[in-house]
Amino acid sequence: MKFFIDTANLDQIREAQDLGVLDGVTTNPSLMAKEGISGDNAVKAHYKAICNIVDGDVSAEVIATDFDGIVREGESLAELHDNIVVKVPMIRDGVKAIRYFSDRGIRTNCTLVFSPGQALLAAKAGATYVSPFIGRIDDISSDGLQLIEKMRLIYDNYGFESQILAASVRHTMHVIECAEIGADVMTGPLSAILGLLNHPLTDIGLEKFLADHRGSK
Numbered sequence: 001m002k003f004f005i006d007t008a009n010l011d012q013i014r015e016a017q018d019l020g021v022l023d024g025v026t027t028n029p030s031l032m033a034k035e036g037i038s039g040d041n042a043v044k045a046h047y048k049a050i051c052n053i054v055d056g057d058v059s060a061e062v063i064a065t066d067f068d069g070i071v072r073e074g075e076s077l078a079e080l081h082d083n084i085v086v087k088v089p090m091i092r093d094g095v096k097a098i099r100y101f102s103d104r105g106i107r108t109n110c111t112l113v114f115s116p117g118q119a120l121l122a123a124k125a126g127a128t129y130v131s132p133f134i135g136r137i138d139d140i141s142s143d144g145l146q147l148i149e150k151m152r153l154i155y156d157n158y159g160f161e162s163q164i165l166a167a168s169v170r171h172t173m174h175v176i177e178c179a180e181i182g183a184d185v186m187t188g189p190l191s192a193i194l195g196l197l198n199h200p201l202t203d204i205g206l207e208k209f210l211a212d213h214r215g216s217k
């Protein structure tokens with residue numbers, strides 16, 4: 001399973017990259033706003049800065065919601081760097097634009113996916129990545145992981161090449177469960193990735209090894 005980090009914070013991206021397990025980055029307009037990045041030029045410069053840190057796919061989201069606007073923005077984002085993946089919302093014109101991009105070799109990430117039907121449509125349109133928002137589904141007392149299971153089944157039934165990008169991952173158990181179910185990619189906060197390190201028996205065991213090593217001198 002690929003690990004993407006879901007942030008526009010350059011320090012956190014560097015930290016995840018330094019760990020040696022990072023395969024890419026996802027961002028969205030909210031994450032950009034959180035870092036105080038606004039305006040076309042600043043946003044584009046920030047995407048370039050991210051691409052210079054990570055050697056992997058970087059999702060850059062369009063703001064337009066009409067076909068012509070999505071195509072215009074997407075083409076301009078894709079020109080920024082070879083690793084840019086154009087992130088397009090799951091709306092009618094978005095699906096149309098995903099097909100347009102796919103036919104021209106521009107890679108896409110279909111975002112805001114909340115149902116198996118939407119996931120099927122995104123795959124039919126040729127999306128490179130399809131992003132179910134599992135945390136937000138959990139937030140409304142439903143089961144985000146079940147959506148991943150259904151997507152896995154549908155994509156495997158027909159050999160769709162779209163990759164399931166589990167998004168809105170909130171914590172470490174989400175990461176593990178996504179891996180068990182067979183998500184192709186998960187994108188989450190740095191804390192969810194670092195949480196994978198933790199086990200009390202590792203800490204206790206290491207402490208004892210080091211104490212024994214000191215004692216045997």
Ligand code: G3P
Nearest residue numbers: 006028135136167168187
């Ligand atoms: O990857 C999608 C993500 O940014 C949304 O996460 O936590 O706002 O639901 P969240």
